[in-house]
Amino acid sequence: MGLLRILVAALVAWGLSASAPARAYTLDLKPMTCAGEAGSMEEAFALTREQLSCAPDRFDVRGPFVRSSTQLKTPLDSGLAWQTNAANFRSMLVRFTYADGRSRLVDVDPQMTARNWFPGNRFSVPVPSSQADLVAIDAVVERPFTRSVAGAARLTSLADSERELYSRSLAYMFMFGLLILPLLYDGLFYRVLRQGFVLWHFLMVATTSLFMLFSSGLVNEILPDIPLDLRWRLTSLFQALSAGCGAMVIAGLIEKRFLPPRLTMAMMVSALLPLIVKFIATFGGELTRITINNWFVFSFAPVVILISIVVAVALSRGSRGARWALAAMSGLMLVVAWRTVVAFSGSSLPFPINDMVFAGFVLLSLVTAIAVGDRFTGLKHEHDEAQMRAIRMGQMANTDGLTGLANRRAFDMVRTLKTGQGLLVADIDHFKQVNDREGHQVGDAVLCNVAGLLKGHLPAMDGREDDGSPGCVYRLGGEEFAAIVEVMEDHQLIALADRLREIVGRSGGEEGTAGLPQVTISLGVVLGRGQMMHEAFGAADRALYRAKREGRNCVRIGDADDCNADARVSQGSTTFGRAGA
Template sequence: MLLHLAAFAAAAPSVASAQDGVSKATTHPSCFAASGDTRTSSQMASFSTRWTCEGGGWDASAPVSWIRFEKIDWQGETPPALFFTRISRFDEIELTAIDADGTTRSKTYSENQGRPIAAGPIFTLPLPAITDETRSVVARIAGPHSAPMVTEARLTTSTARTDWTVMQLLFLAMILGMLVTPLLFDINFYFVLRERFVVLHAYMALSMVLYVLFAGGLLPLFIPVSVSAMAIGASLSWAVGVAAAAFFFSAFVERGTLPPLVDRALRASGWWTLLVIGFASLQFDWSQSFDNTLYFISFVPVIAIYLAAIVVALVNGSRAARYVAAAWIPLILAASERLLRGLGVYAAPPSLDQLLFAALALEVVIVALGIASKYVAIRQDRDSARAEARMLENLSERDPLTGLLNRRALDDRFAALHRSGYETVALFDLDHFKQVNDTHGHEVGDKVLKVVGDVLNAEPDSVAVRLGGEEFLVLLSGTNAEIRVETLRQTIAVRVAREVDALNSILTASVGLIHVPLAGNPVADFGHIYRRADALLYEAKAGGRNLLASDTMHAQPPGSTVTAFAAQSAA
């Protein structure tokens, strides 16, 4: 991108000095007006009372907005050749040069004739011929979808003499690079420690990358793009990024620091942004009279809710909220300034958007630090949980036959293990084990139980427990838990057949597996979970044994499903 911009800088004509007669880069409007869609440029030029020439006078909700430029503003300068303004949707723009004797020359352009250029969020249109007799230029904008399209309109001598300098574009490219970096970081981070807030932050970063490309006017450097695509892309990418921020903040702060009511309001504001503001971003022809006002006004309650959520989380001692506050408050201030300009409260050049882009860069740096801090904290918690799990293995609360933990060791620690990521509970029972004891004696039965204990204890990221008799329980963390449990179930039959010579038949196992996501079950009751797993085990037994029955625990549990696996013959 920097190479593209450097080439652009090299190709751009240098700004001439005052001695060359072209010291002014742009010509600002003298007056504004708004009307219905029936008046012509000649008619408007003759109605001086309809024009406002001292601040204000712009109205993006009217069918037609008018802008007048007087010759006195470029007197003694090279006559302007181009009209340019902020990218926004419109129906038609008519540019009329009016001479002293009343002669007019007009050019009319449709939306798809606008030419976005890499000089900020603007597009240009050629003016009709400007002569020494030209006294004014009138722009008639039919169906404008934003107030800044009127307030930020200018005339210029060439595309090299617009509001943004090459250095400002280079600064914008640097910000774009800063936005891409945390996006790559999020992707790598998610593979190490899968947390939902990482995905949401990646959505935010991607949306802001698109926003800078569209709203910063960088996209035309790489591909031809229409005015409508630039206008919709900028507003929609910002809305999506702001919506993702609500869900990110809800998932990022520590559990319990956002009261349920505040958390629901925060999530609702995210959906509001996505649906209502996202709709206004599309700028349909039939919504021209209100979509600009709807877009910006709808951000007001969103900003209030975001600020309130930050304050509440800070008061409740959230460390994560400190990073968010430092990152978002400058961004909210810059966005509020852009909101006021968008509503037409005052006029300012589009180069003021550099404040918003700089705030974006600051946001990604600070939030990236917050995510890194959260990453370290989560890893420490999980390492502590695993250390505690290893410590449990050295306690006296063990089954003397298999060396596995017993029920007593599990009861007091189940909730802590669940919070640390052990979200899958698998209840094993050996099929027809009573026949082993009755036929071969308890010595052979004990040997079988020891082999089963060895098999279950060898599974990484798990805690194996003997509950009593031929019943075992395994807690698992990590992914692919059901596949891992099924592998254990089949391995039991193979290992027992190989290591217990006295048996003359294959000993199989049945399993009831229940997945208990931490997100939906923050306070896990082991007794309830055990009963659910036992019911699934009964289903597996009733289905013919040598099966695995699985289910996921929800707030309102759905019916369980039984997954049957073909019995494996012993090696």
Template sequence: MDGGRMALGARIGLAGAGLFAAAAPARAQSSFASATSMSWDGVLTGIFLGLLLFSLVYNGVFYRLLRERFLIWQSARTLSYFALVLALSPLAMGPWLTPDSFARQVWICIFFDLSVVVSGPFLRRYLEPGTVGPRIRRLLGWPPMLILATTPAMLITDCPPAYMALRNMLLLAMLGLCAAAVIMALRRGSRTARYQAAAWSGIGAVYGVSLFHDIVLGRPFDAFLFLLFPALGLEVMLTALGILDRLVRLRRERQEARAQAEAMRIIAHTDPLTGLPNRRAIEESFNGDPPVAIALVDLDHFKAINDHHGHDVGDRVIFAAGVALGSGTALAARVGGEEFALLFRGPAVAVATEAERLRQRIGAYVQQMVPLLDRPVTASMGLVHIGRGTSFGAAMKSADINLYAAKESGRDRVVFIEAA
């Protein structure tokens, strides 16, 4: 196998991963040639594996809270790192996966490329919406999977140059794509891109020095592995911090969105003059928990108040009537103009008494809150009991018939029917 060509392909793969893959096959890289004679630092390896396991747990906990897909892709990257660290260690891991076995090299190549491939979808979901152009965002999706079609190039003896060139081209394209996405996001003020650029800077520095040794000096970078894994550890930690920052902001945005939606819901269900629920709100309340009775209340001769005193005084009268009706046990709502609705729940026998008490309270509240009126304000009410299965529309129609009857019979009274 052409070791120099495979070394270049593997190292380009490291960069093409957006500076976030572990290492290419040991037998395929010149820098790894010197690594075969060095002793493996078990403590450092254990710390790094523990860091990766912590990252997996961290991602899992936050995914249960916020269900963000970039946590799944980051977990896939972390698992790829974990598998690569195990493969590059001297552990035998069974008769088929000894350190110098071909199966071990296959393992390394597959998980190396997987760490490259999943980084595109991760970055696509991770960077804030609007910080990356739509074309780059699309290209960060599934097209990177084409890299897996070139994985065998790292394992084939005397690999055809065209096949290896295709692999290098795809990996370089992946490098450029990830770099372009991060740079674009940085220019658009992305906090997440700042964390990710910092996370990849360590691996980028190690990889750059290694390429300088391979291409310019013509000899391997002996400290490659010793520096690579600390750089990977730094990448994992900084990415975890970036994810935490992103999730905190996402949670805050969602809380603000929920608060805004709740405020809009309240506005949409509240009468702006009286502060009482409006027709939409009382209909939802009726359908959610049907009352035992419903009443429609209309202020008597209200047009004369507007004509003689002006609409500002009329609004004060309506407000006072709303305060009076809202002070009782019934659910009061303004359903239009000077008309109100009441929903009564509780013992049916007490409905008529409570309805009359609220109706009479309107005059007292208006007299107290709008003293400039030259005559008392009275109200007429149509009241009905609600039968089982009665719709809101039918109940309102029955109450309106009774309200009309109260108006026709002289106003300032309640007309009540036992059932609707």
């Protein structure tokens, strides 16, 4: 939360520093401005003062030509700039009237909004110099798309305008730079953990960055020839996309068990409303030219309300992600609520609200970036725990519950007996008699003892575990065991099997393990030549049963290529050779 406080403090400081020049050196013309409408440019300029409206709803006009007339209460010197909102319009004429009765007419084409752009979606029209003081300003706008084109005008000195342009441009570029970091983080997060909300956050930050680029006017430095109509439409499009992606991010940040399903679905559907209104605005033509902007602003209200409800419900259920969502959305929710009230009150938007909308989106992007990292850490921990559980479950599925050795299922997963490997199949002699005479509890102890002896004297080669690597010991079922070892020659394999037979034979009785009866084992072995494991096992199993038939407590070696090959018996200190030799 310390980083969050730093971000909030930085945004507040930026807002205060950026808006200070406007408060100290600008003159808001709205209180002194009256408005009217006409069918042509000439008719608009011909309107008398009595024909203009000075009522609170004076800017709520829908005619093709809108005139705003400002009578300055105090005459002003030269060196001024007239500024207004750079919303879409077709053409504009501004007439400056001076105390000596002269007037100067300035033709404002839409591309002047790019040439004389000003941070905060504004542009400047330099007031023509004159020896007389400026006393009145009349502007006629052809087909404006928002009321703010006529109602958001102000006067500022050129020197102060340049200083504000410099300071605000730096502030916007700084904030734009901050938005690049979450994009990099999202890319790294998504490579490690492919979660949908990380991708949605990437898209949200990307569209927020584009919205900032177009809304602030910085795009005019990159694309100075971009048409005003295209820039205005792309600005609102990126704003709508950013809000929609933001709703998906909020849904992803909150843990699923805390999300109310129906409200979440309603929230996602409501996120489409701004895009639908934007589509209507694109093809609505003259019928929706003025009103659609208010409806576009209003279309954000349902998604904000539903997000608030979803976050509130998740908070009541103890969601950690909901706390991050509330912190991220709080600024934007206040700004949208304020902007909606102002828009439907019939008045134009003050400039600070536009800046605050942008600041709200930036705050949303930065705080949710921290939340994505927090959620990523939690999901990564859950993912790692799930993997560990899967590994443990896999080990349990492949492990014999009594002896702790790998089981028959694990043995069947070994496909081939490679060259340089040997297979041993062992069986405890007369084990049924042990169970019948001593009881199953003692029989289980004998099985565990034999398993421990085999495991202890056949360590995993090269530090490998019981995964089918050479040196693995398996309990195939009952009193039957198998082992895969690394050997190159027959005599090495036979010697190893004989040593195991002797170790097991000495482990019980009076000189062996206390309390356990003495047992012996018979073994069938086969040398690996790249044959399939079921072939190798068949040969070793047949060799084992030959050992059983010929007296037990002995070793036989089989050949997978010659299933009927004879084998020599190893018993005591007898020398062994290949079966059939």
